[in-house]
Amino acid sequence: MYCQVPGTGRIYEDEWNGIERVNIPIESEGWLGTSRFDLVSIRHACRFQDVCLTFGYNTAIFNLLQRIKGIPNIINMDGIEWSRSRWGKFRQLILYLNERIACVIGDCLIADHPEIEAYLLGKASREKLVTITYGADAVYSANESFCTDHGLQPGRFLTLIARPIPENSILEIVRGFSIRERGYKLVILGRYLPESDSYHREVMTAASDEVIFLGPIYEPDVVQALRYHSIGYAHGHTVGGTNPSLVEAMAAGNPVIAHDNVYNRWVAGSAALYFDGPDSVDERISRLLKNDDLRDDMSQAARKRHSAEFTWEIIGKQYEEVLNKYV
Secondary structure (H helix, E strand, O other): OEEEEEOOOOOEEEEEOOEEEEEEEEOOOHHHHHHHHHHHHHHHHOOOOOOEEEEOOOOHHHHHHHHHHOOOEEEEOOOOHHHOHHHHHHHHHHHHHHHHHHHHHOOEEEEOOHHHHHHHOOOOOHHHEEEOOOOOOOOOOOOOHHHHOOOOOOOOEEEEEOOOOHHHOHHHHHHHHOOOOOOOEEEEEOOOOOOOOHHHHHHHHHOOOOEEEEEOOOOHHHHHHHHHOOOEEEEOOOOOOOOHHHHHHHHOOOOEEEEOOHHHHHHHHHHEEEEOOHHHHHHHHHHHHHOHHHHHHHHHHHHHHHHHHOOHHHHHHHHHHHHHOOO
16 A cells, blocks of 8 residues: 655655555645655556556556556546536646546546446446445444533534535535524534635535534544434535445434435435425425434435445455456
């Protein structure tokens, strides 16, 4: 496994939990640093004849090195990354071109959702394509103190965990939730910088007193506890394929209020109520909070869907089957 670490110096290797890591110091940050890391990683990997598993196609042009050397390369295509408006036109073009390159030079292309596989089918042969989603550990208990430490009462709040950008429908969710007093909190995780980001400022201005911004939380135990003790999960992602945050919410048995699109409908199925704007957010949340039987049914549906498709055992076996074809 190749890891980007900050700083300068030589590449060094170590072991972590049975994983052999190749650590590559990179001084630059952002796109430049990531691109340099990718190039150095690929050049290092090409010293061997091992099968490569590449996550992301952002710098697929560098993967030509594996193609030239006859090294099998399995590429996880990671959604339709170039379509994300936050990149701007120039970077979108770079991503689009690298997507097309990956479709040509990759030996196998992994989609994380059937709709992504259908999209890729127009750019690569069917024989190259396979769908493997994301996994999450089922959560059946969690420490309540993680909630009470943040002033939250278990079972009296909803969660929203997403990058604060327009394509994740956070403004629509906050506006819909804030239409009326709920008697419940909406807890939002993520880094919001209203002084420098107009979208962040708009979201926070639209929020009622019942919307709580906890900031970024990266500790898995805390995030799992917030999910487990929440009464539901709000999910506004509009692009991409299978979203890990949605899978993790379902693994905790969360009823879901989700943006209405083909990606979310395939993942969540009957575990979600679907919205298309603030008014429908308001109606779906009101219905969920008032109906105990509905919440129980949706929670059971979430756990059933997770166990059928999104466990790490299932995902790991699928990756193993693909990799064994190229060993």
